[in-house]
Structures are given as C-alpha cells and as structure tokens.
Amino acid sequence: MKKYDFIIAGGGMAGLSLAYYLLQSPLRNKSILILDRVAKNQNDRTWCFWERNTKSSRPCAFDSILFRKWNSVSFNGTTHAGPIDLGKYQYKMLRGIDFYDFVRAELEKWPNVEQKQVTIDRIKDTPQGGFVIADDEPYIADYIFDSTFSLKLNQPENHNLLQHFKGWVITTEKPCFDPDQPKIMDFRVEQHGDCRFVYVLPFDEKTALVEFTLFNDTLLTDAEYDAELRRYIDQFLDTGAYQISETEYGVIPMSDEFTEENPSEHIVRIGTAGGFTKASTGYTFQRTQRYLQSIVQNLVETGKPNRQISWFKRRFKFYDSIFLNVLEKNRHPADDVFTRVYTRNPRRIFAFLDEDTRFIDELRLFTTLPFWPFIYAFFSVLRRKLSS
Numbered sequence: 329m330k331k332y333d334f335i336i337a338g339g340g341m342a343g344l345s346l347a348y349y350l351l352q353s354p355l356r357n358k359s360i361l362i363l364d365r366v367a368k369n370q371n372d373r374t375w376c377f378w379e380r381n382t383k384s385s386r387p388c389a390f391d392s393i394l395f396r397k398w399n400s401v402s403f404n405g406t407t408h409a410g411p412i413d414l415g416k417y418q419y420k421m422l423r424g425i426d427f428y429d430f431v432r433a434e435l436e437k438w439p440n441v442e443q444k445q446v447t448i449d450r451i452k453d454t455p456q457g458g459f460v461i462a463d464d465e466p467y468i469a470d471y472i473f474d475s476t477f478s479l480k481l482n483q484p485e486n487h488n489l490l491q492h493f494k495g496w497v498i499t500t501e502k503p504c505f506d507p508d509q510p511k512i513m514d515f516r517v518e519q520h521g522d523c524r525f526v527y528v529l530p531f532d533e534k535t536a537l538v539e540f541t542l543f544n545d546t547l548l549t550d551a552e553y554d555a556e557l558r559r560y561i562d563q564f565l566d567t568g569a570y571q572i573s574e575t576e577y578g579v580i581p582m583s584d585e586f587t588e589e590n591p592s593e594h595i596v597r598i599g600t601a602g603g604f605t606k607a608s609t610g611y612t613f614q615r616t617q618r619y620l621q622s623i624v625q626n627l628v629e630t631g632k633p634n635r636q637i638s639w640f641k642r643r644f645k646f647y648d649s650i651f652l653n654v655l656e657k658n659r660h661p662a663d664d665v666f667t668r669v670y671t672r673n674p675r676r677i678f679a680f681l682d683e684d685t686r687f688i689d690e691l692r693l694f695t696t697l698p699f700w701p702f703i704y705a706f707f708s709v710l711r712r713k714l715s716s
C-alpha cells in the first residue's frame with residue numbers, strides 16, 4: 329500500500345487551505361491525498377471576516393478572489409444605528425465556490441497531489457502511521473489532517489450554544505442597499521429572550537445576502553427562518569418586489585468544550601473539527617488560516633505539526649467562556665452586550681476578537697460591559713473550571 333506524507337481528510341475550507349499552504353511551502357513536493365465525499369462544486373457557503381489593511385500587514389492568501397471588501401460596516405443595536413469604526417481593518421467576503429475553484433486549479437498543477445471523492449468511515453492511529461478507511465479502502469500517511477466534523481456537544485459542564493442561520497440572496501425591484509456598507513448585526517428583530525439578528529451583505533444596490541441568525545440551543549424549522557427573513561425584508565428594506573436567487577443555511581458550534589487538536593501522534597484535527605471556531609462569535613475562517621500557516625511552519629521547521637499555545641494566550645478561551653455564560657444564562661440582554669462591545673470599543677474590538685490585544689486593552693474593553701452580569705459569569709466559569 330502506498331504511504332502518503334499527508335492525508336487531508338475532508339477537503340472543505342480547512343482541508344483545501346492546508347493543501348494550498350503546503351504547496352506554497354518547502355514541503356511542496358510531499359505526497360498529499362485529499363479525501364472528501366462531495367465534489368465541492370456548489371456555492372455552499374460564503375465566508376466573511378475582517379483583516380488589517382496596513383502597509384506592513386500581508387493580506388490573506390485568497391485576497392485576489394474575494395467577492396467584496398468594505399472599508400466600512402454598520403451596526404443596529406440598542407443605543408446605536410449606523411457605521412462603526414473599522415479602524416485599520418477591512419471587512420471581506422469570499423464565496424465558497426470561488427475558493428473551491430481557485431484551490432482546485434492550484435492543486436491540479438501538482439502531480440504529487442491526489443484527490444478522491446469517497447466517504448471516510450474511520451480514522452485511526454497506528455505505530456506505522458495514521459490510517460483512514462474510506463469506502464472500505466485503507467489509506468496510510470505520516471500525518472492525517474482531519475477536518476471531518478460531526479456536531480456532538482454533550483458535556484453538560486460546558487457552554488454549548490449553536491449559531492444557526494438561514495440567508496437569502498435577494499434581487500430587488502428598487503435600489504435599497506448601500507453597496508459600500510454591509511450591516512454586520514441588525515438587532516431590530518424580536519429577541520424572544522435570546523440573541524437574534526440579521527446580517528445584510530450587499531453585492532450592489534439591488535442585490536444582497538440577507539441572513540437571519542440566532543445564538544441559542546434550539547434550531548428553528550425552515551418555515552420559521554423564512555418567516556423572520558420575510559418579516560425583516562418587509563419591515564426594514566424598501567425592496568418593491570424581490571426574487572430569491574440562492575439560499576444558505578448553517579449551524580456553527582459556539583462551545584467551550586475542549587477539543588484535542590492533536591489526539592494522537594499521527595492525527596491532527598483542523599478547522600471546526602480542531603476547535604478553530606471562536607466560541608463567542610462563531611467566526612472560523614480567518615483563525616483557520618492563521619492556525620494552518622503555523623502548522624505548516626512547524627512542519628517545515630521541526631517535522632512535526634503541533635502548535636504550541638502559550639499559557640497566557642489561553643486567557644482568550646476563558647473570556648469566551650465568560651461571554652458564553654452571559655449569553656446562555658441570559659444574564660443581560662444580548663443585543664445590549666453586543667451594542668456595547670462593538671460601539672464602545674472602536675478599532676479595539678476587531679483586534680480583541682482576533683486575540684491580538686494587550687492585556688491592558690482587554691481591561692479597557694471589559695469596562696464597557698455590564699458589570700454585574702459579567703462578574704457573576706466570571707465566578708461561575710471560574711467555579712466550573714476549578715471543579716472540573
């Protein structure tokens with residue numbers, strides 16, 4: 329049986345990004361096998377993320393295929409309606425299909441990269457290497473990078489919320505969108521005691537992705553998402569008649585359940601499966617890019633992929649848990665928490681969510697939050713951590 333250097337189990341966002349970074353690195357001639365059960369030829373999702381836009385910062389590897397980028401975003405919350413200061417950041421949008429096509433075209437240039445459309449049944453470590461069983465065939469490699477993920481959040485001692493959403497790309501009769509300004513959160517929807525908002529990501533004056541999003545633990549029926557989308561469009565957008573050309577649905581874990589990124593010697597979990605999702609926001613794309621680049625760098629420098637995370641850096645996980653605790657226990661209305669976070673911390677908030685801030689900036693940000701709800705959450709999380 330042929331032994332590969334790397335098997336990438338799951339050729340979605342994380343798997344294809346990893347393959348791309350490997351091919352840009354001194355490891356470009358290693359043998360790589362990518363396994364996925366679907367062909368990835370549909371626009372199955374759209375990623376949005378922010379990125380610093382300064383002379384010294386390098387844009388993401390997929391900057392040339394971005395669908396849109398914006399220098400300004402707006403926010404509708406409890407005490408604020410209008411633009412918020414992005415500072416040195418840009419808000420960016422990448423369509424799934426553009427990413428899949430771009431990476432696939434790159435992979436096709438390399439004879440050492442194989443792709444197979446198969447269903448993975450099992451991933452297993454052995455002293456000889458990592459094994460994957462897919463469609464009853466065994467495959468072996470020095471390292472398996474596993475991004476196959478099934479949502480199983482069942483440790484009650486953790487906070488396990490879900491970010492779930494349905495979006496429509498609509499084309500309207502009347503020009504009603506500002507193409508220069510996406511709405512990243514619009515809380516003018518009934519909250520029903522949890523956290524609900526709408527994104528509006530404009531493509532032009534008459535076309536936008538309008539997405540109804542919830543942070544809670546109960547999925548809605550399809551009809552319920554549709555009803556909320558319809559209500560929002562009728563109430564807040566002067567569309568005239570409109571047509572729906574695409575729909576998008578997703579569920580992202582917002583959980584502080586511990587994920588073992590390196591469960592055994594030859595297996596590395598990446599993407600959502602590796603716990604790369606930011607628990608308090610659900611944003612995954614940009615973190616995955618960063619983490620994968622550091623995995624590739626470690627492979628180049630040490631021959632091993634394991635990322636080292638400093639003890640001090642782990643404080644961000646603690647903050648995420650506190651934030652989730654406030655949301656899950658409903659300690660303060662979520663629309664007001666987000667309004668304070670986004671509007672009273674111009675510039676600082678995006679660095680904070682990227683985990684790039686200094687401790688002093690984090691303390692400044694905490695002073696803008698409702699005091700008692702976060703103090704209760706802090707002690708509740710501390711108690712849980714100490715007792716587990």
Ligand SMILES: Cc1cc2nc3c(=O)[nH]c(=O)nc-3n(C[C@H](O)[C@H](O)[C@H](O)COP(=O)(O)OP(=O)(O)OC[C@H]3O[C@@H](n4cnc5c(N)ncnc54)[C@H](O)[C@@H]3O)c2cc1C
Pocket residue numbers: 337338339340341342343363364365366372373374375376377446447448449475476477576577578579580598599600601610611612613614
């Ligand atoms: C609709 C949607 C929109 C999102 N929008 C954003 C956003 O705007 N910003 C952001 O930061 N994050 C966003 N996310 C979250 C996250 O970035 C995406 O889910 C991202 O695709 C995660 O990458 P991944 O590689 O971990 O998983 P995926 O991209 O889902 O890749 C996993 C791959 O594994 C394959 N697979 C799984 N099981 C098997 C199996 N048994 N056999 C073979 N193949 C298998 C799947 O087919 C899939 O291709 C969004 C998620 C969704 C669902």
